[in-house]
Structures are given as structure tokens and as C-alpha cells.
Amino acid sequence: MSTSKFVHIAATIEKKIDNGEYQPNSKLPTHRLLADELGTTPATVAKAYKLLNDKGCVESFIGKGTFVRGHSELDQAIQAPEDDEHHYNFSLLQPCLSKNLPALKHAYRESADQLTNSLIGYTEYTGHESHRAAGVKWAQQYGLQGGNTSNTLLTNGAQHALSLLIDSLSQPGDTLLVDELTYPGILAIASMSGRQVVGVTLDEHGLCPHALTAAIDEHHPALVITIPRHQNPTGLSMPEWRKKAIAEVINQTHTWLIEDDIYGFLDEQTVAPIANFAPDYTFHISALSKAISPAMRCGYLKVPNGQVALLQAHIRANMWLSSPINFIAATQLIESGKAFNLAAEQRETAQERQKIARSILTAVTCHASGYHIWLPLPSQWQPDRFTLEAKNRGIIVTSGSYFCANGEQTPHVRLSLMAINSEQRLISGLQALQNLLTTDMNSFFPG
Structure with missing residues (x-):
């Protein structure tokens, strides 16, 4: 086939992407299927897909196929x-x-004095035990039970934890269930990584259990993501009875749940997170970005005990460990009670x-x-x-x-x-x- 043939095929596919016939994150036909449809060879289609990949229109995943590249707004x-x-x-x-700047300055000045060879070098378990212990204390203050230094991992904030979990627990093309109105950062991660997103109905108490059950039955998702407290963007907070109902769905369907719980500190009265009622399936995220500062990239991720090794492996492969410098300052703030x-x-x-x-x-x-x-x-x-x-x-x-x-x-x-x-x-x-x-x-x- 001539060079112009695969260029023409690529242009045709790009036009279909632009006019919405091929939606972001949708899977394109296989090389052989499209070749049969167009009366050409799989090799020519492969060249067209490579051209589109080089232009940033599509991306390919070994064993999964070629997908229209998602876009982030x-x-x-x-x-x-x-x-x-x-x-x-x-x-x-x-x-x-x-309001927080003076305390932050003080914490970072003190953290500099605490630096040792062990703190500025590599460490096992994706972070130092004292820093993980501080994360356990932070999340426990706002209702989380069952956290310890073995099942709590350190991340570069909540957004990194979300990206890490989506990458670890799902594959390109998989479906993720989210709140029908949800934080754009979740949608951006899904879009850029080739995951399909389906929104689940919210009512005045947050994520609706009946709608969640129906969506799990219909879509067989890789995981569910919800923001249970001071939900972004609606501001809804789930009462404890609703959290128990969501946990019951998760436990019965054996579905992974990501609980993005970074606004828990805004509750005047402690309300238990969903993770307390579905600990075997829930990945609980807490962080300091909303309470202290976005620059303090300190996220605390409590994972089911059987998934600790998987998440540790992904953290090592991705970045090895979160910077201890931030966690020294965060630990000082938490242990002193200032946080x-x-x-x-x-x-x-x-x-x-x-x-x-x-x-x-x-x-x-x-x-x-x-x-x-x-x-x-x-x-x-x-x-x-x-x-x-x-x-x-x-x-x-x-x-x-x-x-x-x-x-x-x-x-x-x-x-x-x-x-x-x-x-x-x-x-x-x-x-x-x-x-x-x-x-x-x-x-x-x-x-």
C-alpha cells in the first residue's frame, strides 16, 4: 500500500474523532477489523494508528487495543x-x-533541623514509619478505624492517590462508577488514562444505594469512587446510615471502593467513613491539602490489608517514595496537635x-x-x-x-x-x- 493510503485512513479517523463519531476514551476497531472494512491490510491500519498516536489523537495499550485519547479541561x-x-x-x-502561613513556616524550619542521613535517603515501604503513624493519627481523628503503619501508605496528596488507585485497580477501557456530579480531577484522570466513566445518581443524602446497585449490575465496573463528606461540587454529606447502606452494596458485590475523604475535618461531629463498614474493599484517602496547604503534598492512603503489596509496588515503580521533607513538617504539625x-x-x-x-x-x-x-x-x-x-x-x-x-x-x-x-x-x-x-x-x- 502507498504511503498516502495510511495517511488518508488516519485523516478519516481523525475527522470521526473531531465530529464525535469516535468519543474520547472509546476503543477503536482492531487492525484486522478495520482493514477488512476498508479493503486494506492490517499493516496499513497499524501505520495509520501510529500516525494518530504521534499526533496525540489516540493511544495504544498492549493487550487492550487503541483508544481515542481523552482530554482534560x-x-x-x-x-x-x-x-x-x-x-x-x-x-x-x-x-x-x-491563617496557616506562620505555622507552616515554623514547621518547615523545624523540619530542616530534623534532617538525618536516614531521612534524606531511600527507605522501604514507600515512606518512614513515623510519617505513616502520623497519617494514621490524622485520619483517626476524623473517624477512620483500623488504620495502622502497615496498611497506611504515603502519597503526594489526594490527587496522586486517586491516580495511583485508578492505575493499580483498573485497565484502559474499564468502567469507573463515580458520583454523577463529581470533582473534575477524577474525570481528568479517567479521561487521560482511557477509562470509561459512568455517573451514579445522587440524592439529598449523597450517593444513592439503589442506583449504585443497578449501575454495578449493568456496567460491571472495576471500581467505584465517591466523595462522602462535603461533596465536591454539591456540598452534600452522607449521614452514617447512608454510609452503611453504601458499604452493604460494596460488601455484597465485592466491588472496590475509593473513598475520597479529604473534607472530613470540616465536620463538627465525627462521622465514621464508609471504610469502617467495608474495610476489605475500601481504599480511604485523606490528605492535608485542604486543611493545611496545597503545597504540603501529604496524602494518607489506607488500603485493604490484602492490597498493600500491590500498592507498594506501584508506588515504587511510579516514584519510589513521597518526599520525606514534606512529611517531616506534616508529622511535626500532627504530633504537636497544631494540625x-x-x-x-x-x-x-x-x-x-x-x-x-x-x-x-x-x-x-x-x-x-x-x-x-x-x-x-x-x-x-x-x-x-x-x-x-x-x-x-x-x-x-x-x-x-x-x-x-x-x-x-x-x-x-x-x-x-x-x-x-x-x-x-x-x-x-x-x-x-x-x-x-x-x-x-x-x-x-x-x-
Whole structure:
């Protein structure tokens, strides 16, 4: 076959990708099947697929096939402008950093004095035992039972833990069940790694057990991912009885569950995580990024005892171990009790800012107590258009479209209330948002 033949085939496939006939993460026909369909040879199809791979349109996995490469819009959903003084940034879910900065400086200064040869060298078990013990203490403070230094692993934050688990427990082409409205970072990992995502219905108490059972029966997923407390983006928190119902489904179906529990510190009263009721199947993630600082990349991953070796092997192959420098500082904060004081102060700040937001934004009807608000938009506004016009005014919000696992639109935007350090600037930003909410969309987008 001529060179132009495989180039033409590649162009035809690329056009089908662009017009949506081949969806992101979908599996392309085998070389032989497509060759038979086009009246050519498998070798020619292989050349076409290689050309598409070189262009970044597809990716191939040995033993699994060739998939349309997923795309990530995470950088649009979560924006961090360099010069924050010129923006009201409601897109970042992070602590109010000015409150934690003095304690962080002190912890890192002390950690430098604690450095020894053993702490700056390689270690077994993906991290030092004292650092894993601090992780056990952190998660235990917010309700987790059964953690110990053998089944708790160290990761570079919660996002790394999610990526690690998806890579370890599933294969390209596998289906992942997630909350129907979920954190864009989960969708980005799935998209970029060739996993299929199916959203499961949420009700006023969080993930719905009956819907989860039906989805497991229909899709036979490799795993389930849920955010049980102060859910991102809806703000929902599961009561203990709902967590037990979800655990019962997981136990009965023998399905892996990833419990992304990084907002547990925001609960005033300790509520047990799902992992307590399904310890043989649940991978529990906690971290310090939301309570202390995103720069402190310290994640704590409690895994079922039978899966410890598998996860350790993946961590070694991926990066060997998380940097002990961050964990020295984190351990100092946890062991001294300062970490829990900082987390409590952030919780109190979030509660105050929720009250401020509800006093200004007339559309807010929920009583969330976390870092963010899932803001319903008036009927005259579409979320992407609202987000664009807000950005034109220096107000950065996140369109609800980034959170939809099933591709359906939702008339909401997510507002983080914590990334703006000054309370007065927060009030000014919320007032500007309220003005925009009551403005007719057609005055900006006629016709």
C-alpha cells in the first residue's frame, strides 16, 4: 500500500474523532477489523494508528487495543492566576492560606533541623514509619478505624492517590462508577488514562444505594469512587446510615471502593467513613491539602490489608517514595496537635464565610458548611455563558458543566469561599456576583 493510503485512513479517523463519531476514551476497531472494512491490510491500519498516536489523537495499550485519547479541561475548571489581586478567584478549593502561613513556616524550619542521613535517603515501604503513624493519627481523628503503619501508605496528596488507585485497580477501557456530579480531577484522570466513566445518581443524602446497585449490575465496573463528606461540587454529606447502606452494596458485590475523604475535618461531629463498614474493599484517602496547604503534598492512603503489596509496588515503580521533607513538617504539625487546631480554624472560617455568602447571594438555599457553594443559576443564564461573563469582570467561577460525569448540563456554578484571603474582598466579589446573577444574559449575548 502507498504511503498516502495510511495517511488518508488516519485523516478519516481523525475527522470521526473531531465530529464525535469516535468519543474520547472509546476503543477503536482492531487492525484486522478495520482493514477488512476498508479493503486494506492490517499493516496499513497499524501505520495509520501510529500516525494518530504521534499526533496525540489516540493511544495504544498492549493487550487492550487503541483508544481515542481523552482530554482534560481541569485547567479551565480550576484556575490559579499568577496575580490574584486583580481577580476574585472563586474556583480554587483551598484553605484560607494567610491563617496557616506562620505555622507552616515554623514547621518547615523545624523540619530542616530534623534532617538525618536516614531521612534524606531511600527507605522501604514507600515512606518512614513515623510519617505513616502520623497519617494514621490524622485520619483517626476524623473517624477512620483500623488504620495502622502497615496498611497506611504515603502519597503526594489526594490527587496522586486517586491516580495511583485508578492505575493499580483498573485497565484502559474499564468502567469507573463515580458520583454523577463529581470533582473534575477524577474525570481528568479517567479521561487521560482511557477509562470509561459512568455517573451514579445522587440524592439529598449523597450517593444513592439503589442506583449504585443497578449501575454495578449493568456496567460491571472495576471500581467505584465517591466523595462522602462535603461533596465536591454539591456540598452534600452522607449521614452514617447512608454510609452503611453504601458499604452493604460494596460488601455484597465485592466491588472496590475509593473513598475520597479529604473534607472530613470540616465536620463538627465525627462521622465514621464508609471504610469502617467495608474495610476489605475500601481504599480511604485523606490528605492535608485542604486543611493545611496545597503545597504540603501529604496524602494518607489506607488500603485493604490484602492490597498493600500491590500498592507498594506501584508506588515504587511510579516514584519510589513521597518526599520525606514534606512529611517531616506534616508529622511535626500532627504530633504537636497544631494540625488539628489549624483544621478547626479553617472549619470555623468556612462556616463564617458560608453565612456571609448566604446573606449576599439570594439564590443560595442550601446550608452547606464546607469550603464551597453549589450555586443555582437563574433561568436566563447558562453556566458556561455566566462563567465567561464573570471572568470578563475579573470574577473566576467554575461552570457546572465541568462536574457532569454523564455529559449532561446542570444550571449551576461552583463557588469556593476560601481562596480569597481578605474577607472584605470576598464580600466585594460576592456582591459583584449577585449583580451579575440579576442581569439579563441577553444584554451580553443578544439573539
